[in-house]
Amino acid sequence: MKSFWALLSRDVRLAVREGGAIGTALGFFLVVVSLMPLGLGPDLNLLSRIAAGVLWIALLLAALLSLNRIFEADHEDGTLDVLATGPLPLELVTAAKSLAHWITTGIPLAIMAPVLGILLNLDLAAYPILVATTLAGTPAVSFLGAIGAALTMKTRRGGLLLALIVLPLYVPTLIFGISAVSAGAGPTGLAASFLILAAISLVAIVLGPLAAAAALKVQLQ
Amino acid sequence: MDLGPHAAFIWISYAAVTVTITGLILWLIADGRKQAADLEALERQGVKRRSAAPGVR
Amino acid sequence: MQLIAEDLVIDRGSRRIIDGLSFAVKAGEALVLTGANGIGKTTLLRTLAGFIRPFRGVIRLDGGDDELTLGEQSHVVGHTNAVKSSLSVAENAGFWNTYLDSGEDSPSRIAASLRHFGLEDLSDFPAAYLSAGQKRRLGLARLLVARRPVWLLDEPTASLDTASSERLVAAVNDHTSSGGLAVIATHLPLGLERARTLDLAAQRMAA
Amino acid sequence: MQTLTQRLANPARFMELSARLLPWISGAAGILLVSGLYLAFFASPADYQQGETVRIMYIHVPCAWLSMMVYGLIALSSFGLLVFRHPLADVSAKAAAPLGAAFTFLALLTGSLWGKPMWGTYWVWDARLTSVLILFFLYLGLMALRSALEDESAAAKLTAILALVGVTILPIIKFSVDWWNTLHQPSTDFTSTVDPSMRLPLLVMAVAFTLLFFAMHLKAMRNEILRRRVKALRTQAVAGRDRLAAQAANHGAAE
Numbered sequence: 001m002k003s004f005w006a007l008l009s010r011d012v013r014l015a016v017r018e019g020g021a022i023g024t025a026l027g028f029f030l031v032v033v034s035l036m037p038l039g040l041g042p043d044l045n046l047l048s049r050i051a052a053g054v055l056w057i058a059l060l061l062a063a064l065l066s067l068n069r070i071f072e073a074d075h076e077d078g079t080l081d082v083l084a085t086g087p088l089p090l091e092l093v094t095a096a097k098s099l100a101h102w103i104t105t106g107i108p109l110a111i112m113a114p115v116l117g118i119l120l121n122l123d124l125a126a127y128p129i130l131v132a133t134t135l136a137g138t139p140a141v142s143f144l145g146a147i148g149a150a151l152t153m154k155t156r157r158g159g160l161l162l163a164l165i166v167l168p169l170y171v172p173t174l175i176f177g178i179s180a181v182s183a184g185a186g187p188t189g190l191a192a193s194f195l196i197l198a199a200i201s202l203v204a205i206v207l208g209p210l211a212a213a214a215a216l217k218v219q220l221q
Numbered sequence: 222m223d224l225g226p227h228a229a230f231i232w233i234s235y236a237a238v239t240v241t242i243t244g245l246i247l248w249l250i251a252d253g254r255k256q257a258a259d260l261e262a263l264e265r266q267g268v269k270r271r272s273a274a275p276g277v278r
Numbered sequence: 279m280q281l282i283a284e285d286l287v288i289d290r291g292s293r294r295i296i297d298g299l300s301f302a303v304k305a306g307e308a309l310v311l312t313g314a315n316g317i318g319k320t321t322l323l324r325t326l327a328g329f330i331r332p333f334r335g336v337i338r339l340d341g342g343d344d345e346l347t348l349g350e351q352s353h354v355v356g357h358t359n360a361v362k363s364s365l366s367v368a369e370n371a372g373f374w375n376t377y378l379d380s381g382e383d384s385p386s387r388i389a390a391s392l393r394h395f396g397l398e399d400l401s402d403f404p405a406a407y408l409s410a411g412q413k414r415r416l417g418l419a420r421l422l423v424a425r426r427p428v429w430l431l432d433e434p435t436a437s438l439d440t441a442s443s444e445r446l447v448a449a450v451n452d453h454t455s456s457g458g459l460a461v462i463a464t465h466l467p468l469g470l471e472r473a474r475t476l477d478l479a480a481q482r483m484a485a
Numbered sequence: 486m487q488t489l490t491q492r493l494a495n496p497a498r499f500m501e502l503s504a505r506l507l508p509w510i511s512g513a514a515g516i517l518l519v520s521g522l523y524l525a526f527f528a529s530p531a532d533y534q535q536g537e538t539v540r541i542m543y544i545h546v547p548c549a550w551l552s553m554m555v556y557g558l559i560a561l562s563s564f565g566l567l568v569f570r571h572p573l574a575d576v577s578a579k580a581a582a583p584l585g586a587a588f589t590f591l592a593l594l595t596g597s598l599w600g601k602p603m604w605g606t607y608w609v610w611d612a613r614l615t616s617v618l619i620l621f622f623l624y625l626g627l628m629a630l631r632s633a634l635e636d637e638s639a640a641a642k643l644t645a646i647l648a649l650v651g652v653t654i655l656p657i658i659k660f661s662v663d664w665w666n667t668l669h670q671p672s673t674d675f676t677s678t679v680d681p682s683m684r685l686p687l688l689v690m691a692v693a694f695t696l697l698f699f700a701m702h703l704k705a706m707r708n709e710i711l712r713r714r715v716k717a718l719r720t721q722a723v724a725g726r727d728r729l730a731a732q733a734a735n736h737g738a739a740e
Binding site for chain 2 (some may be wrong): 495531537538540541544545548561566583584587590591594595598601697700704705707708711712714715718719722
Binding site (some may be wrong): 030042 | 622
């Protein structure tokens with residue numbers, strides 16, 4: 001357990017100190033959301049109707065950008081070899097690294113989402129729901145994304161390939177994330193989609209590290 | 222002073238500008254102190270500059 | 279304690295790299311792997327570490343911890359240093375200490391390992407400032423940060439100067455004399471004590 | 486005769502000069518700011534259309550002005566770096582970027598707070614706001630590019646290229662956003678005419694903010710120069726404090 005915390009806190013510290021990755025993901029999120037009105041026209045009623053979808057898609061794309069660094073940097077400098085011979089099973093190594101990715105990318109993006117809601121004239125009542133659903137949904141983004149990151153760790157043009165592999169896996173998160181925010185469903189519908197969203201994340205937290213560790217074992221050969 | 226029905230927006234605007242600029246100024250001062258202290262610590266340890274201005278390449 | 283490999287056959291892709299290799303390294307011994315580039319030294323070390331599954335044959339550590347794999351009882355030093363440039367020298371060593379070893383007396387152990395490789399005055403500097411040789415030494419300091427009975431070193435003297443190589447040799451000698459064992463791939467004669475040489479080229483000729 | 490920029494080329498002389506200049510600029514900015522605030526709140530009338538909210542203009546307009554001026558300064562510094570290789574040009578560009586981004590952010594924020602009472606929503610995709618938003622992105626891009634590059638002299642040149650590309654494309658962006666906006670809705674232009682009674686406080690505030698920026702910019706440049714000295718000394722120190730290298734050198738001398 002001590003090793004797990006050591007790895008988690010080291011990854012968070014590296015992300016904070018190197019800073020670039022978090023800032024780039026947030027900036028990308030902002031730019032993608034701002035491009036939407038330029039493409040669709042500045043009609044505020046239209047924008048507020050599609051706000052939830054735009055925010056979720058932009059959030060997924062922004063998170064996607066930072067995924068490939070989860071294992072790549074550690075592979076390049078040989079850290080991954082040493083981590084693999086450590087006392088921690090590889091499944092927990094991938095779990096710690098996915099969790100660190102969620103803390104340094106998922107949480108900042110979730111906090112940023114309502115700020116960008118202003119640009120899309122999102123209904124004020126939807127803000128708490130938006131934060132809650134993005135926080136509940138983004139673990140799936142990091143933990144499923146780690147699978148793609150492990151699979152494409154050694155490939156050239158890994159970023160594009162990663163998007164191709166991982167985006168289909170995000171479909172359930174996207175559907176229930178949006179249906180929770182587009183409040184038309186009413187309180188019971190809202191609770192249902194929120195619970196399903198959390199369940200998807202829980203499945204991802206279990207599945208992601210297992211699959212990513214299996215992929216890493218092949219990659220380390 | 223009566224600023225009408227939208228006084229809150231005026232106050233928030235001024236507060237936001239004040240907080241941001243004050244924050245920047247404080248950060249600049251703190252950063253300046255830190256760099257000066259680092260420089261002094263290095264010089265006290267006997268590391269000397271080789272040329273007049275190696276700071277700028 | 280004894281590291282034993284029996285009738286080892288290792289394939290990489292469709293190429294057979296190692297064919298029917300057997301050897302044993304006893305506690306207190308260092309085995310030096312020699313042979314030209316591409317002969318399979320790195321492959322053999324990565325197989326011992328457990329990254330590559332051999333096509334045939336057995337690798338085992340007699341007298342080791344039965345609950346751990348050989349890799350988990352080994353220090354593996356490859357061509358890369360596993361050093362993060364935005365962490366300081368001390369933070370790098372400290373991380374590997376906590377991650378690899380949960381034992382006590384961590385601070386003194388970290389300090390001793392940095393001192394052994396001549397980095398003690400640099401411990402507060404970010405590793406980004408280090409030269410290639412200094413980074414290599416920081417990578418090697420990992421060997422002393424946590425106690426492990428088996429050392430698997432792949433070209434450990436790469437980018438080291440003479441004085442630094444001597445420190446590495448001293449570390450390996452200390453390790454073997456206190457009952458550890460080491461397998462080292464290298465081109466250069468290192469002057470190790472209690473060392474045997476295994477020439478992979480000759481081995482291949484024999485097979 | 487030397488020009489001012491030539492005399493400033495030596496960082497040591499710049500440090501000396503800026504240390505003498507900084508208190509005066511800060512003091513002037515402070516005095517102007519206080520008098521500007523007095524004029525803005527007590528010596529100017531409420532707008533007959535917008536009421537008291539027009540007082541947001543006295544900080545919004547200076548921030549919007551600075552957002553453009555600072556980008557111009559960065560472009561100018563970048564030009565100075567790429568063409569004349571002026572040693573302080575990159576220090577100036579690097580120090581200005583976060584300050585410019587902050588003022589652009591404040592222009593957007595105060596604009597949005599000004600808009601809420603007028604339009605009933607915090608954000609409308611008005612041509613002017615949209616252009617400033619894109620300017621903000623350009624700032625973010627500059628800072629992100631610099632932070633992503635480790636080699637400082639390469640980072641300096643590459644960000645300078647990006648800044649010059651940005652300043653070239655900016656008018657095209659402005660034009661296209663205006664065009665996009667007229668496609669969809671009539672322009673909501675609300676600052677076209679400024680009543681003479683508001684002109685003086687606005688002018689004072691604009692000058693105060695500009696001086697404030699220059700004071701902060703000077704300080705940030707001084708910090709940056711110090712940071713580079715520290716970095717150079719550290720690099721030197723790492724070589725000097727290597728025990729093994731020192732030992733090897735002693736051996737060499739003894740033999």
